[in-house]
Amino acid sequence: MNSEDLKNTLLNFVSNSQDGYGIYDENDILIYSNEKFASVMCVPRDKIVGMTFEDLMRHIFTVGQGINIEADNIESWLEYVRGVRRSRKFRLFEVDFTDGRWFLFSEQIDDKGQMLVQLKDMTKQKLLEKGLESSVENLKEIALTDELTRVANRRSFVTSVNTELSRCRRTGASMSFLIFDLDYFKNINDTYGHPIGDKVLIHITQLISKSLRAYDILGRIGGEEFGVFLSNTPTDEAYEIAERIRQTIAESPLFYEATMISLSTSIGLTTKGCNARFEELYQEADQALYSAKEGGRNQVVVYR
Numbered sequence: 001m002n003s004e005d006l007k008n009t010l011l012n013f014v015s016n017s018q019d020g021y022g023i024y025d026e027n028d029i030l031i032y033s034n035e036k037f038a039s040v041m042c043v044p045r046d047k048i049v050g051m052t053f054e055d056l057m058r059h060i061f062t063v064g065q066g067i068n069i070e071a072d073n074i075e076s077w078l079e080y081v082r083g084v085r086r087s088r089k090f091r092l093f094e095v096d097f098t099d100g101r102w103f104l105f106s107e108q109i110d111d112k113g114q115m116l117v118q119l120k121d122m123t124k125q126k127l128l129e130k131g132l133e134s135s136v137e138n139l140k141e142i143a144l145t146d147e148l149t150r151v152a153n154r155r156s157f158v159t160s161v162n163t164e165l166s167r168c169r170r171t172g173a174s175m176s177f178l179i180f181d182l183d184y185f186k187n188i189n190d191t192y193g194h195p196i197g198d199k200v201l202i203h204i205t206q207l208i209s210k211s212l213r214a215y216d217i218l219g220r221i222g223g224e225e226f227g228v229f230l231s232n233t234p235t236d237e238a239y240e241i242a243e244r245i246r247q248t249i250a251e252s253p254l255f256y257e258a259t260m261i262s263l264s265t266s267i268g269l270t271t272k273g274c275n276a277r278f279e280e281l282y283q284e285a286d287q288a289l290y291s292a293k294e295g296g297r298n299q300v301v302v303y304r
């Protein structure tokens with residue numbers, strides 16, 4: 001193929017391309033536009049050629065079609081664009097359109113200062129990307145949340161507690177750790193059935209969660225066992241919080257049809273410096289919880 005034929009073939013491809021092609025001269029005046037470029041910019045091809053880049057943007061801003069120019073004032077937007085446009089020989093960026101489409105723009109500048117702009121419709125990829133992002137968010141949520149009670153599951157609770165321990169290690173503060181365990185929960189399941197047992201767990205979670213401060217960490221660490229991490233909280237303060245929750249639970253039975261299901265919890269409490277590990281906190285609070293069960297249940301016991 002001789003060079004004339006090659007030029008014609010190339011021009012033919014570019015003219016009929018599904019991608020938009022435009023060329024600006026060194027003064028940013030559009031000297032070439034294929035059909036697609038003109039239609040993406042929402043200006044007829046015979047009108048768009050000859051426009052400067054800035055006038056084209058002003059036009060798009062005024063009609064409110066095409067590129068989504070998120071600005072109150074087009075002149076200040078252009079001021080910003082002047083700072084980045086032509087700042088590099090090659091630029092690649094994504095642009096959203098007022099009709100919801102997305103285009104990938106590539107700008108390439110030759111030695112004379114002429115700029116070739118290519119626009120590629122990437123709406124499908126963008127939708128896919130957004131779908132994937134929200135699926136990842138959903139999966140994260142599922143992986144970290146207890147399905148029944150909607151609080152942190154054991155894994156996510158342990159991670160949050162470890163993060164908080166590292167943070168408070170730097171401040172040298174002490175913290176308290178509580179384990180709540182429902183009393184005679186097996187009886188509730190056996191008497192009223194598993195679905196009502198589930199309702200009890202949700203009810204208890206809500207009662208505990210309402211009594212905590214925004215920065216306390218609550219998680220379901222076992223079947224009917226909940227952990228609470230109280231950062232920067234000494235024993236007497238943690239005891240007050242635990243005792244208040246114990247009382248609330250004891251005074252808040254679950255009403256199911258005509259039946260009132262009375263509830264109570266035993267609570268183990270330990271207070272330590274932040275150099276402790278999760279396993280130690282758990283072990284000590286669990287030992288205190290065991291004493292609370294042994295001591296007759298429905299009580300808070302501090303680890304000694």
Ligand SMILES: Nc1nc2c(ncn2[C@@H]2O[C@H](COP(=O)(O)OP(=O)(O)OP(=O)(O)O)[C@@H](O)[C@H]2O)c(=O)[nH]1
Pocket residue numbers: 148181182183184185186187189193194195196197198201222223224293297
């Ligand atoms: N409904 C329901 N029950 C659960 C769930 N997870 C664990 N359980 C039940 O929780 C009960 C725990 O029983 P136990 O460990 O004997 O404890 P308890 O009956 O509360 O007795 P104490 O703790 O000694 O007061 C068992 O019957 C488990 O089947 C759950 O997600 N839903």
